[in-house]
Amino acid sequence: MPDSTPQSVLRFEHVSITFGDTVALNDVSFDLKAGGTRIIYGAAGSGKSVMLKIALGLLKPSSGRVFVFGQDTTDLKEKDLFPIRSKMGVLFQEGGLFDSMTIEDNVAYPLENAITAPDGKARIPADQISGRVREALRFVELEQTLVKFPSELSGGMRRRAGIARATVNEPPLMLYDSPTAGLDPITANMIMALIIKARDTKNTTSAIVTHRYQDGQLLANFRYNPESGRLERTEKNGDGVCARTTFMVFGEGRLVFEGTQDELDRSADPYVSKFKAVKQ
Ligand SMILES: Nc1ncnc2c1ncn2[C@@H]1O[C@H](COP(=O)(O)OP(=O)(O)O)[C@@H](O)[C@H]1O
Ligand SMILES: [Mg+2]
Helix, strand or coil: CCCCCCCEEEEEEEEEEEECCEEEEEEEEEEEECCCEEEEEECCCCCHHHHHHHHCCCCCCCEEEEEECCEECCCCCHHHHHHHHCCEEEECCCCCCCCCCCHHHHHHHHHHCCCECCCCCECCCHHHHHHHHHHHHHHCCCHHHCCCCHHHCCHHHHHHHHHHHHHCCCCCEEEEECCCCCCCHHHHHHHHHHHHHHHHHCCCEEEEECCCHHHHHHHHHEEEECCCCEEEECCCCCCCCHHHEEEEEEECCEEEEEECHHHHHHCCCHHHHCCCCCCC
């Protein structure tokens, strides 16, 4: 019988990292499987961004091991990380667009800098780049901003351009650091709809850091319907989005909770309870 167990996409084994006296991550272990959605909550300074940076190999753990797509990346050199990073799309908290580049050039950047194939040829032929960029911008409904600079866009539009850039080379793993932070609720919901659309149309495994309870609710209970172009609520039971969505809560560098939405809602831990709906 074929093995139907989903592959591990991002695994931490007893990962710790310290900066001087600060223990930013303290013995963190988890395993995000292919097709899964992981929602990451935690107070400011609890280690969420550091966790994502370790996943990307931008920071090295002080101890423990990191596996990406099953490969141990803990001790990999920068150049050996490139092919792995090219399979990871990331939306940093600040959006991370280059101010001096147009939106078109920003979105083209990951394609133009894609690693070369072993035969020395660029992986993405130059004549395809413009079409791919337009498609990615169409995906976030920003096609009209090609020649604009980031400073000419609103905060929400910049976030959307960031999603276009993160998804342009169709990475199987997407990491989002606080994609709705600082946005008004309507714009925040629009960003979440795009994240769900990217997850469901491109079959990406996704990890999303957020402080908004609503973001977790949307990710766990809604899917993108390609026919209507809208989000629709999914069944709670069965093998759907909800079953593949798990939550983690970080507190002072420790993973203090890992589980399903129901388990989160049932948690009696006062710190974990900060990240659930306000109960009367
Ligand atoms: N490069 C760094 N140098 C020193 N301390 C850092 C660095 N990055 C993060 N930290 C510290 O690690 C802790 C976790 O940070 P971070 O992961 O950014 O928190 P958050 O959960 O808000 O994303 C904080 O105490 C922060 O000050
Ligand atoms: Mg952060």
